[in-house]
Amino acid sequence: MRTRALVKRIIRQFIRDKRTLAMMFLAPLLILTLVNLVFSGNDYDPEIAVISSQEQMASQLEKADKSFTIYENKTLAAEDLENEKLDAILEINPPTTKITLEGSNPTANKAVMMTVEKTLKSLTPKNNQQTSMETEVTYLHGSADMESFDYIGPFLIGFFIFFFVFLIAGVSFLRERTTGTLERLLATPMRRWEMVAGYVLGFGIFTIIQSAIIVSFSIYVLDIMMAGSIWFVILITLMLAVTALSLGTLLSAFAKNELQMIQFIPLVVVPQVFFSGLFNIETMADWLQPLSYLMPLTYGGQAIRDVMIQGGGWPEIYDEVLVLAGFSLLFMILNVLALKKHRKL
Template sequence: MRTGALMKRIVRQFMRDKRTLALLIAAPLLVLTLMYLVFNGDTYKPKLGLIGMPEPVVQQLEAYGAAVSVFEHADDADAALKDGRLDAYVTLQSGGTIVKLEGSDPAKNRAITMLIGRMAQKAAPSAANASLPAPEFQYLHGSSEMTTFDSLGPVLIGVFAFFFVFLIAGVSFLKERTSGTLERLLATPLRRWEIVAGYILGFGLFTGIQAVLIATYSIHVLGLMMTGSLWLVLLITLLLSVTALSLGTFLSAFANTEFQMIQFIPVVIVPQIFFSGLFNMESMSPWLRWLSHLMPLKYGADALRSVMIRGEGWNSVAFEIYLLIALSLFFMAANVLALRKYRKI
């Protein structure tokens, strides 16, 4: 009941502070729209699998800058494609060339289509054997219409849900301390965990609204590619927000002013964005890549990508979902402990 009272108070305060409410809800939508307008593709060195190709074709493709590996059977190549070891494989079937693409990254799709296109053009004038018959493109995920925004969109949803919630929750909790109201709360029978739980529930309501708005706006208004379950997307976005909420309120214990809270952005938020999948991590050294496993945002972004682009279901994102729940609980517990600084019981 006391937690309920706290939750009600937070909701009321939020309704008065329209500007913060607008930041939480409108800012992510605005930034996503900008990203949608700005993003254009770039080039990439594709990983290509070849089945039963003549040697000159293999050499020519390598000369064009592809990382080529040769397979005996289409099944092996398919498996490699699913694991992400290949971006595409090429095979000859009844006189035609079949190009099967993994398809979830449009930049890679474009690079491969261009590469194969050049091979096919060569066929006409010289009729050399380093050429291919007119190719047919198939996609494991995505399609030829997929844009960079489709591919980055799920990550961006995660990033903005995380960033704005982290900041607003952190500053609000901090304000409780600087205004002296925390001391007053601690002069009541309110338990420390009840304070943390009240904050999660009160803010959780607004982050829930934010999650619904961001996801539906991106999918229905901006036309972001969506092949999986909307409910899963909402669940993952919400969990990511709750993680940001618990992390933000916890870290605010280590800031004395709002400005110090802002200083957590380059330390806590920006590295997570780098590792979230917005940038290709395959060129990164392995030990650095390992860091990404420490970042909550990466798990949320990976799960969103799986659901939205690859259309995968509960089983393939269950690990990420449980991990986000575990991280939230961990940060909440840490916050309950951090509050010991102000009252032992």
């Protein structure tokens, strides 16, 4: 009952504060769009040579997508690939499929792989076992280890949700203290856990909306690679937001004003960027690596990637989701304890 009153109040306050709403919902979209522009530019139309012993297959491919061109001669194709007139050569000689990528442009590589995969899938009847046909990928230049927006995008979605929710929730809870309303609430029979629960639920409603907007925008507008289910991504980002929410309200207990709350960003938020997997953790010093296990974003980022890039489902992400739930619960309990500083009961 008391928690519900708190939830209702938070919703009303939020709706009045249009600018904060905009920061929560629109700022991540703006930044994601910028990063997307920086990393991927326009949609890339690959040029792919098709060399096949099966003429019917080759012409089907050519018809299916304008990227494909039939080459009779392998030497000529290799020459065009070297001169960057082609992005890849696709050789289909059942039972093997061989793709040779030019390889220096990650965007082109990705475009080739997606076009080939999509086209082959559409050409192969669903009940045909040939889908399991082995594909061998070789690179003329470069390698498969590359970064592009598809790779960092899932991580950035998690990061921006974490960052903005952490900041807004932290400052709101802090303001409750600096304006004296926390003390006023403590003079009521409201229990400390009811207060923490009220905050998590009240803000939680807005983080659901935020997650849905950011994830949908990334997938449908920025056209980020999405192999799995959008619902799983929303679930993970929501868990990540709740973690950020509980951490932000907890840490606000240790800040005296808004400026001190902002000082937590380099201490708490920025390290997560370095240790949570956006940068390669395996190449860091051994003693630094375990730090990544302490970062909520490690689990969130990994889980979002599992779904968006690898098409993972519940079996792949449940452990990360549980760890995030654990983090949230821990922060909430600590917050209930931290409020003891203000009232013993």
